[in-house]
Structure formats: structure tokens, C-alpha cells
Amino acid sequence: MHIAVIGAGSWGTALAGMLGQKYNNVILWVRSEALAQELARTRQNSRYLPGYLLPSAVEVTYNLNRAVTGAQVIVIVTPSHSVRQLAAQIGSIVLREPVQPFIVSAAKGFELNTLKRMSEVIQEEIPVSTDKIVALSGPNHAEEVAASQPTATVVASISRKSCEYIQNVFMSPQFRVYTNPDIIGVELGGSLKNIIALGCGVADGLGLGDNAKAALMTRGLAEITRLGTAMGASPHTFAGLSGLGDLIATCTSRHSRNRRAGVLLASGKTKDEILTETSMVVEGIRATSAAFQIAQKLHVEMPITKQIYQALYDEKSPKDAVMELMTRGKTHEIEDVAADNTFSKE
Numbered sequence: 001m002h003i004a005v006i007g008a009g010s011w012g013t014a015l016a017g018m019l020g021q022k023y024n025n026v027i028l029w030v031r032s033e034a035l036a037q038e039l040a041r042t043r044q045n046s047r048y049l050p051g052y053l054l055p056s057a058v059e060v061t062y063n064l065n066r067a068v069t070g071a072q073v074i075v076i077v078t079p080s081h082s083v084r085q086l087a088a089q090i091g092s093i094v095l096r097e098p099v100q101p102f103i104v105s106a107a108k109g110f111e112l113n114t115l116k117r118m119s120e121v122i123q124e125e126i127p128v129s130t131d132k133i134v135a136l137s138g139p140n141h142a143e144e145v146a147a148s149q150p151t152a153t154v155v156a157s158i159s160r161k162s163c164e165y166i167q168n169v170f171m172s173p174q175f176r177v178y179t180n181p182d183i184i185g186v187e188l189g190g191s192l193k194n195i196i197a198l199g200c201g202v203a204d205g206l207g208l209g210d211n212a213k214a215a216l217m218t219r220g221l222a223e224i225t226r227l228g229t230a231m232g233a234s235p236h237t238f239a240g241l242s243g244l245g246d247l248i249a250t251c252t253s254r255h256s257r258n259r260r261a262g263v264l265l266a267s268g269k270t271k272d273e274i275l276t277e278t279s280m281v282v283e284g285i286r287a288t289s290a291a292f293q294i295a296q297k298l299h300v301e302m303p304i305t306k307q308i309y310q311a312l313y314d315e316k317s318p319k320d321a322v323m324e325l326m327t328r329g330k331t332h333e334i335e336d337v338a339a340d341n342t343f344s345k346e
């Protein structure tokens with residue numbers, strides 16, 4: 001089994017390492033020649049996953065052609081803003097292949113100018129049938145996967161066969177993989193929870209307490225579900241690992257870059273200052289802009305996303321954003337109640 005892992009940030013390195021314990025032909029593609037050389041020599045990715053040793057079965061290269069040619073499975077795991085360009089390069093190689101590979105998308109985000117999900121971007125650039133495109137998402141911090149701590153995830157595709165194939169590829173006693181036919185919901189859960197994690201970081205930074213964080217996560221999930229269903233996802237998916245599961249992990253974890261960025265926002269840093277001082281990707285910053293625009297187009301109410309958008313992009317004070325959320329117009333917790341008037345008594 002030849003597997004190509006494209007992107008050697010924290011998540012790509014952890015996934016390549018995990019697959020390298022199971023298969024002997026895993027190739028990790030690294031963008032920078034210097035990092036490729038360091039990784040090949042020391043077996044450590046000191047910048048993105050320090051302290052973790054890549055198994056010897058993982059080959060490291062910065063030659064994309066070498067990584068991808070002949071691969072049965074290609075895992076794309078770079079920040080969302082770079083996926084189209086890389087997918088186009090991969091597409092031109094895959095075009096020449098006699099057998100179509102599976103393409104696994106492990107990035108969590110949107111393309112900003114088109115507001116598309118990663119599997120849509122990949123489909124446009126890589127000439128494989130939609131069946132062969134699978135999203136992998138869940139509560140999966142790279143640091144814990146690299147440490148072989150028990151982790152569960154979801155693979156989603158329109159094809160049951162593809163889901164089950166990729167489930168088998170990744171499954172191990174440390175990494176439990178579930179399948180889900182709702183690729184829209186699985187991708188949206190992973191991308192939208194980053195916005196709420198920014199909010200939980202703000203709550204942590206302002207010292208707002210556990211009640212506030214629980215409220216943010218719960219009402220955050222309500223608005224994620226509202227937008228997701230308007231975009232064609234199943235509401236049930238958001239109650240699963242790639243929805244609620246990833247939301248809890250990211251909003252509460254010391255590993256989360258999005259939550260940490262929220263703490264910085266609460267301390268008075270601007271979006272640009274946060275981006276300058278963070279070497280790792282903070283997907284939630286772009287996802288907030290994408291979700292805000294999609295919500296406006298689809299007329300979906302997303303009050304938390306709106307406040308985080310204003311704090312990031314209009315430099316609204318995080319304290320004012322909290323006050324505005326707390327003093328919004330009164331509403332029902334469950335929308336059907338408002339629509340159907342299901343109270344048993346007036």
C-alpha cells in the first residue's frame with residue numbers, strides 16, 4: 001500500500017507517523033526542502049510536532065511527483081488556503097495514473113473567495129470520481145494521536161465502499177474510525193467548531209467561567225447545526241464525533257491553536273498581531289469570515305459567529321461582544337417550539 005501524506009504540519013506529521021506504523025510505503029510530502037532534509041536526518045519535525053520521532057517506514061520528500069505517483073491513497077492535510085493550488089498540482093500527476101487513487105481531505109476550513117468546502121475544491125482540481133473523495137474529521141489533536149492516545153474519528157463520502165476502504169486504512173487499536181455518508185456535515189462540523197473555539201478562548205482570556213463556556217459551546221452547536229442544515233447537512237451529524245465531539249475537544253484543549261488565539265484576542269491583540277505571532281495555522285480566523293458570509297447569503301442567524309467576526313475583523317472589544325450576546329432579544333431554546341407553539345398550555 002503506497003500512501004502519500006501531503007503536508008508536514010502537526011497533523012500531517014502525526015498522520016504519516018500513525019500510517020507508517022501500519023504500512024511500509026508511506027511518503028510524507030514537505031513543502032520546504034530545508035524541513036524535508038531536517039525530517040529525513042533527525043526524524044523529528046521540530047517546528048510543528050517537536051519531540052515526536054517519525055517511524056523509519058515513512059519516507060520524506062519535497063518532490064510532489066515522487067510522493068503522489070502510484071499512490072493508492074493521497075491524504076491532503078495542509079491549511080485550507082493552500083488546498084486548491086496543491087490539489088491542482090496533484091491533479092496534473094493523477095491524470096496520468098492508470099488507476100484513480102482515493103483522495104482523503106483532512107484539512108478543516110473553507111476556501112475564502114468561493115466559500116467552498118475542501119472536498120468541493122479538491123473535486124474541481126483532481127480528476128477522480130466523487131466516490132473517491134473522502135473527508136476525515138473528528139476530535140483529533142495531532143499531539144495526542146502522535147502519542148498513541150486513544151482517539152476516534154469519522155470518514156465521510158457519498159460512497160459506502162470508499163468510506164469502508166478508508167476506514168480500514170486508518171483503523172488501529174489507538175485510532176477508531178467511524179463512517180458517515182454525510183460529507184457536508186462532517187466537513188462543516190470540523191470547520192465551524194473552530195469559530196466557537198475562538199469564542200471559548202475569549203471566555204477563558206476574560207475569565208468568564210465554566211457556565212459561559214458551556215453556554216458558548218451549546219449555543220455554538222445550535223448555530224453550527226442551523227447553518228449546516230441550511231447547507232444540506234444532516235442535523236444528526238452535528239451530534240456526532242465530527243460535530244459535538246470536535247467542538248468539545250477544541251474548545252477545552254490546551255493544544256487548540258484556535259482556543260489560544262481567542263485568549264490572545266481577549267488580551268487586546270488584533271487579528272493581524274495574532275497571526276504574526278502564531279507560526280501554526282489558525283483556521284478559525286478565515287472560517288469566521290466564510291461562515292459569516294454564508295450565513296448572510298442563506299439568511300441564517302449566527303449570533304456568536306457574528307460577534308466573533310466583529311471582534312476579529314472590526315476590532316470590536318471582546319467585552320462588548322459578550323454584552324451584546326447576553327442582551328440579545330429573548331428567544332426559545334429549540335426553534336421548533338417557536339414555530340409550532342408546542343407548549344401544552346398558554
Ligand SMILES: NC(=O)C1=CN([C@@H]2O[C@H](COP(=O)(O)OP(=O)(O)OC[C@H]3O[C@@H](n4cnc5c(N)ncnc54)[C@H](O)[C@@H]3O)[C@@H](O)[C@H]2O)C=CC1
Binds near residue numbers: 082107142283
Ligand atoms: N493540528 C491538529 O491537531 C489538526 C489539524 N487539522 C487541520 O489540518 C490542516 C493542517 O493543519 P496543521 O497540520 O495543524 O498545520 P500546521 O500549522 O501545524 O502546519 C502547517 C503546514 O502547512 C504547510 N503550509 C503552509 N502553507 C502552505 C502552502 N501554501 N502550501 C503547502 N504547504 C503549506 C506548512 O509548511 C506546514 O507544514 C488544517 O486545516 C487544520 O485545521 C485537523 C485535525 C487536527
Ligand SMILES: O=C(CO)COP(=O)(O)O
Binds near residue numbers: 140258282
Ligand atoms: O481540529 C483540531 C482538533 O480536532 C485542531 O484544532 P486547532 O486547530 O484549534 O488546534
